[in-house]
Amino acid sequence: xxxTDDPKAGWPLYEVFIRxxxxxxxxxxxxxxxxxxxxxxxxxxxxxxxxxxxxSIWVVLSGHITxxxxxxxxxxxxxxADKIYRHPTFYDIPDDVPHI
Amino acid sequence: MTTTDSAPSxxxxxEQELQERFDTSIAKDRRIEPRDWMPDGYRKTLVRQIxxxxxxxxxxxxxxxxxxxxxxxxxxxxxxxxxxxDEAGHGLYLYSAAETLGAERTELTERLISGRQKxxxxxxxxxxxxADVGVIGWFVDGAAICNQVPLCRSSYGPYARAxxxxxxxxxxxxxxGYELLxxxxxxxxxxxxxxxxxxxRWWWPSLMMFGPxxxxxxxxxxxxxxxxxxxxxxxxxxxxVDMTVPQxxxxxxxxxxxxxxxxxxxxxxxxxxxxxxxxxxxxxxxxPCNAERMTRRRTAHEDGAWVREAATxxxxxxxxxxxxGSHTEEGTAA
Numbered sequence: 001x002x003x004t005d006d007p008k009a010g011w012p013l014y015e016v017f018i019r020x021x022x023x024x025x026x027x028x029x030x031x032x033x034x035x036x037x038x039x040x041x042x043x044x045x046x047x048x049x050x051x052x053x054x055x056s057i058w059v060v061l062s063g064h065i066t067x068x069x070x071x072x073x074x075x076x077x078x079x080x081a082d083k084i085y086r087h088p089t090f091y092d093i094p095d096d097v098p099h100i
Numbered sequence: 101m102t103t104t105d106s107a108p109s110x111x112x113x114x115e116q117e118l119q120e121r122f123d124t125s126i127a128k129d130r131r132i133e134p135r136d137w138m139p140d141g142y143r144k145t146l147v148r149q150i151x152x153x154x155x156x157x158x159x160x161x162x163x164x165x166x167x168x169x170x171x172x173x174x175x176x177x178x179x180x181x182x183x184x185x186d187e188a189g190h191g192l193y194l195y196s197a198a199e200t201l202g203a204e205r206t207e208l209t210e211r212l213i214s215g216r217q218k219x220x221x222x223x224x225x226x227x228x229x230x231a232d233v234g235v236i237g238w239f240v241d242g243a244a245i246c247n248q249v250p251l252c253r254s255s256y257g258p259y260a261r262a263x264x265x266x267x268x269x270x271x272x273x274x275x276x277g278y279e280l281l282x283x284x285x286x287x288x289x290x291x292x293x294x295x296x297x298x299x300x301r302w303w304w305p306s307l308m309m310f311g312p313x314x315x316x317x318x319x320x321x322x323x324x325x326x327x328x329x330x331x332x333x334x335x336x337x338x339x340x341v342d343m344t345v346p347q348x349x350x351x352x353x354x355x356x357x358x359x360x361x362x363x364x365x366x367x368x369x370x371x372x373x374x375x376x377x378x379x380x381x382x383x384x385x386x387x388p389c390n391a392e393r394m395t396r397r398r399t400a401h402e403d404g405a406w407v408r409e410a411a412t413x414x415x416x417x418x419x420x421x422x423x424x425g426s427h428t429e430e431g432t433a434a
Contacts, residue, residue, distance in 0.1 A: 009206070010204070010205050010206040010408075011408070011411070011412065013199065013205075030193060030196045030197075030258075030261075030262070031196045031199065031200075032192065032196065033205055035408075035411035035412050035414065035415040036411075036414070036415035036418060036419070039411065039415075046189075047189055047192055047193075050182075050185070050186070050189065051269075067135065069135055
C-alpha cells in the first residue's frame with residue numbers, strides 16, 4: 001500500500017445502471033470502484049458492456065443512494081397491502097359485459 | 101445465532117425471529133438480498149467463497165496470459181485477449197458481489213497478495229505449450245461451467261446474478277478451447293502429440309477443481325443447507341466426466357485414466373481417484389507455480405500503485421476546480 005494519508009482507502013464505490021436497448025429502463029447491474037465519475041463511466045463500459053449489453057450507462061456513487069430496508073415485513077410498505085380496491089379484480093362485473 | 105450473556109434478552113428474542121424468517125426464506129427458495137438479516141456464518145461463508153472465486157478469476161488470467169504475445173496468429177491472439185479480459189471481468193463481478201456483504205475491496209486484494217485467502221489450485225500448473233490454452237478452455241472452463249451453472253440459483257442474490265453473467269461468457273471460453281484443439285489435431289503428428297500431452301497433464305488437476313471428496317469436505321454441508329451450493333463436489337465431478345468423455349472421443353484423444361469406463365447400471369461413467377495428496381500439496385502452496393503466480397500478482401499491484409495515486413490526485417484536483425459531474429456529456433438521467 002502507498003504512504004498517502006489514508007493508505008487503506010481505495011477508490012469510492014459506484015453503482016452501475018444500464019439501458020439494455022432503447023425502450024427499456026436502466027437496470028442495476030453491479031458496482032465498481034473508480035477515482036471519479038468519468039472513470040466510473042469508462043470502467044462500467046469496459047466491465048459491463050463487453051458484448052453490446054447496453055446503449056446507455058448511469059453511474060452513481062453508492063453513498064448517494066438512499067434505500068428502504070429490504071425486509072418484506074417492513075411496515076414501510078404496509079400502506080400498499082391493505083387497499084385491495086386499487087386492483088381491477090376487486091370489482092365484480094357480470095360475464096356478459098364485453099370489453100372490460 | 102447465539103447471543104452473548106451481556107446482550108439484553110429482548111435482542112435474543114428479536115434475533116430468533118430474524119433467524120426463523122431467514123430459515124423460511126431459504127426453505128422457500130427465496131433469494132437473500134444484501135440488506136436482509138442473515139446469520140454471521142452465512143455471511144462469512146459467502147464472503148470466503150465469493151472472494152476465493154474472485155481471486156481465482158484474477159490469478160486465472162496468468163497461465164493463458166503468458167501466451168498472448170506468442171499466439172500463433174492474429175485471430176488466436178485476439179481471442180485470447182478477449183478471454184483473459186473476461187477473466188478479469190469475472191473477478192470484478194465477484195468482488196462486487198462480495199462487497200455487498202460488507203467486504204472491502206482493498207482488504208480482499210490484501211488478503212490475496214498476502215496469501216491469507218486462497219484461489220483455485222488449478223492455476224498453479226504451468227502452460228508450456230499452446231495446446232495448454234486449448235485444454236484449459238476445454239477442461240478448466242468446462243469444469244467451471246459444471247460448478248457455476250448451479251450457482252446461478254445460489255440463495256444469495258448478488259452472487260447468483262454475477263454467476264448468470266459469468267456463465268454466459270464461459271461458454272465462449274470453452275468453445276474457443278475445443279475449436280483450438282480440433283484445429284491442432286487436424287494438423288501435424290507433432291501437434292497431435294502436443295494436444296495429448298496437454299490432456300495428460302490437465303485431466304487430473306481438472307478433476308481436483310471440484311474439491312475434496314464429499315466425505316472430506318468440511319464446508320460442504322453448511323453450504324448445501326444454506327443453498328449457497330446446490331450439488332456436492334462428487335456429483336459435479338461425475339457430471340464433468342460424463343460431459344467430457346464423448347468430447348474426448350470426438351477429438352481423438354485419450355483421457356489418462358485406465359479405470360474410466362461406462363457403467364450401464366448407473367448410467368454414468370466410473371472413473372479413478374485423483375491423487376488427493378497432490379491437491380493438498382498444491383493448496384498448501386507447494387504446486388509447480390504457486391510462488392510465481394503470487395509474485396506476479398503482488399508485483400502487478402505494487403507497480404500499479406502510482407497509477408492509482410495519480411488518478412486519485414487528478415480526481416481531487418478536478419473536484420476542487422468545478423461543480424461535480426458537469427463534465428459528463430449525458431448529464432440528465434432520463
